[in-house]
Amino acid sequence: MLLDDLETPTPVIDPDRVDHNFRVMQDYCDAHGIALRPHIKTHKIPLLAQKQVALGAVGITCQKLGEAEVMAEAGITDILISYPLIGAAKQARLVALARRGCTLTVAADSVAAVDTVLAAAREAETPIGIYVEFDSGGMRTGVRTPEEAAALVAHIQAAGGPGFYKGVMTYPITDRTGPFLTAFRALADQNGFAVGVVSGGGTPEYRGAHLVPGLTEYRVGTYTYHDRATVAAGAATLDDVAMVVLATVVSRPEDGLAVLDCGSKTLSSDRVSPAAGEGHGVILDYPDAVIIRLNEEHGIVDLSRCDRKPQIGERVRIVPNHVCVVTNLHDSILVVRNGAVVDTWQIAARGCTR
Amino acid sequence: MLLDDLETPTPVIDPDRVDHNFRVMQDYCDAHGIALRPHIKTHKIPLLAQKQVALGAVGITCQKLGEAEVMAEAGITDILISYPLIGAAKQARLVALARRGCTLTVAADSVAAVDTVLAAAREAETPIGIYVEFDSGGMRTGVRTPEEAAALVAHIQAAGGPGFYKGVMTYPITDRTGPFLTAFRALADQNGFAVGVVSGGGTPEYRGAHLVPGLTEYRVGTYTYHDRATVAAGAATLDDVAMVVLATVVSRPEDGLAVLDCGSKTLSSDRVSPAAGEGHGVILDYPDAVIIRLNEEHGIVDLSRCDRKPQIGERVRIVPNHVCVVTNLHDSILVVRNGAVVDTWQIAARGCTR
Structure with missing residues (x-):
């Protein structure tokens, strides 16, 4: 199954980047x-x-x-x-x-x-x-x-x-x-x-x-996986980020506004420090866009700084502010290699608050 | 099973209050x-x-x-x-x-x-x-x-x-x-x-x-269920709130501070408007306490305005800021009548973001 056919919103991970991140940290500790x-x-x-x-x-x-x-x-x-x-x-x-x-x-x-x-x-x-x-x-x-x-x-x-x-x-x-x-x-x-x-x-x-x-x-x-907060802290770069949320533009009610199908039920409401950036995540495909507000199922995106703007139906990839809480909102995660889903992993310890 | 024996954190509901809230709204609409x-x-x-x-x-x-x-x-x-x-x-x-x-x-x-x-x-x-x-x-x-x-x-x-x-x-x-x-x-x-x-x-x-x-x-x-936001808006009183999160004080590291076993994985990070109050929910048993910060599993409580302060092991009941997102974080909910659990309801549509 290819990314364009996937139901959204959904978290997707790059297993090679996960392996890389695991290796980097183990090497640091070993050294x-x-x-x-x-x-x-x-x-x-x-x-x-x-x-x-x-x-x-x-x-x-x-x-x-x-x-x-x-x-x-x-x-x-x-x-x-x-x-x-x-x-x-x-x-x-x-x-x-x-x-x-x-x-x-x-x-x-x-x-x-x-x-x-x-x-x-x-x-x-x-x-x-x-x-x-x-x-x-x-x-x-x-x-x-x-x-x-x-x-x-x-x-x-x-x-x-x-x-x-x-x-x-x-x-x-x-x-x-x-x-x-x-x-x-x-x-x-x-x-x-x-x-x-x-x-x-x-x-x-x-x-x-x-x-x-x-x-x-x-x-x-x-x-x-890294996330917006650890990248902002200098612990990684955006190229190390191994998990993104794939979302769809479901509405363009104004020229300067898009609505994504991912809200706080998908991204959580966790913020980052002002130094790490505005809003509720980085849209990799539109880095000048700002996810200014989340309702449960709506991600409200300010496009006023974007030269190019997404159309209804377009898919975007979001680096969450805080990836651990995103994981906790989903039963499973899609493993993607070269634009194709190669596996689905159950998030077996999701919701274990007790 | 009595409340004191329950594992925390857990959401608990009062089914009679739910029935009451259902009745009030239906009556309003009918009228x-x-x-x-x-x-x-x-x-x-x-x-x-x-x-x-x-x-x-x-x-x-x-x-x-x-x-x-x-x-x-x-x-x-x-x-x-x-x-x-x-x-x-x-x-x-x-x-x-x-x-x-x-x-x-x-x-x-x-x-x-x-x-x-x-x-x-x-x-x-x-x-x-x-x-x-x-x-x-x-x-x-x-x-x-x-x-x-x-x-x-x-x-x-x-x-x-x-x-x-x-x-x-x-x-x-x-x-x-x-x-x-x-x-x-x-x-x-x-x-x-x-x-x-x-x-x-x-x-x-x-x-x-x-x-x-x-x-x-x-x-x-x-x-x-109502929540802190709808009570603040005047749509209900605290007596109408039909769902609370039961949590345990797990640490009292300073005289003025308590740590609860409910963090953002239990309560979500959703805030309310400043007019509705400070922090991440109302602790019914300690209304002067303020849940000033949430980590995923830590609820940090400022007790400085409290005359009476909770001890480690004590149970408290929290009215969440926004109850809909709390529901989405839990697989099931306990139904409590007269201090005893009478049923467990699966939250069957939890996590349905797609």
Whole structure:
């Protein structure tokens, strides 16, 4: 099936660019002696996780238990859940996952989150590693001070296993990451524990990962496909972008306006920083056009800066602002090589919010 | 199963409030002699569409063919597709839908979109109605002038069936709707055609529908559940809101900050107008809290204005900014009565962007 015959809107990917992006990141990590632990949130596809591991990744990162369950089912054996697990229901699922024989690590930033993992490890009679998450200015989860991090390590070690302290984790890496680690290392020396893994993350700033003193592992997801945000951050060029949304012009109600059949149900409403550009994505075929507004099924395009303007029925390719959230809106993705669809991949971990 | 045992994040609905909201809108339309044609984009659940029809709706509205296919499969027999259909693939699907015996209407705002319907009707040998969409200032699809609308009617009538002109449609209704219709009626008289159905839409402004001269039909979706935007618009109160997202506090990294397990993958990134409030939804249990930022799985909550603050593990209920996009992010929804889950409904038309 050729692109012109496809139903739109639909995300399409270039598998060769995906392979290239996987190779570039693995090479970067290899060159600097950093373990790569890719985040599957961007693609949510077991086959791609398997490729990442085959290329040299030490394992994968999942944000939610549901994603980890899908990936474990597909045979991935080393999984980090980079998110605090709270409550009896989550604990029960962690026990079940641990009993499958996966090498599991879970991030935690509070006694409650640590205790979920400790209790699950006891119940499953299986070691489960714990990363203590700290904040580098991202202002979401993560303990705010090295002292809090050291106190959580002490709490874990006092429990005596099989849950065990495995390292520290932060996202994204910033100027604050190094100073935090220095202070934390001093506390580790003082309290007599080994720092272990130091895990950072983020595609936009990945080229600075090796400059973080003592960083041993890096978690990245968006590099799979790249998007407008990672291109704007200089982590890639538009030629590296491996996923675009194919859309159709369904209306030209005014000379300066087009309506595309992709709205927020296809592209999401995620914005980029003003420095990265205006609107809701880059239309590769009309780079001067601006997707000024999205309704659920309408992409409203300002053509006033375009010399050439698209006609009703024309197909356009859009680089989304944020590709991970686009992936989550679609059940499957078309794999395209030389203008023809060669495969359809199910986005098996789509919608795993729990 | 009780609410406290549920896995979060999850949307939950109150079926009695849904019934109440359905009743209120049907009563309003009945009182004013307006046909109600509810938009299923909000719930995407066949059972609810069937309830709406049973209560008196003349049929339903779908935005995309995929939604219409799901609803036809569930036995809904009168369907408006309120969106221009462009291209051979869409035409083929419209033919298949028409051959099922549904009473079909399709909106169009260009010759190309009209021609899709005309060709499908000929191929299916079945009448398909056409609504000519006009713009009331919404600045998306819809012809901009009464003259363009009349020209499309002439184009349809020149084709001689079985596709036929059935009426005009706009969204939302505004101050411009009345004057457009007056001018269009004059052209209809002049050209010797009947205006037919006059279809308006939109929950926020629905109480003004009967003030639009000659309006015969109204399309509304959000009234099913209501949300922060429709409450802010005065179309409902918080007591009418029938769907909330149940979330768990997973981190309290600072005294003034909480992190919820619902991010943009659960709530979407849709904003509301500044007049409707700050942030990404109302936390019913902590009305002074502000969800200041969403990452995909993190809802960052500013608690600085709260006297009382939630603890890690606590459940909270969130009224989303825009409920239709939340529905589209979830495979199923929990039906809750008196604090207990009484049913789970599949969101059968989720993800139907094509």
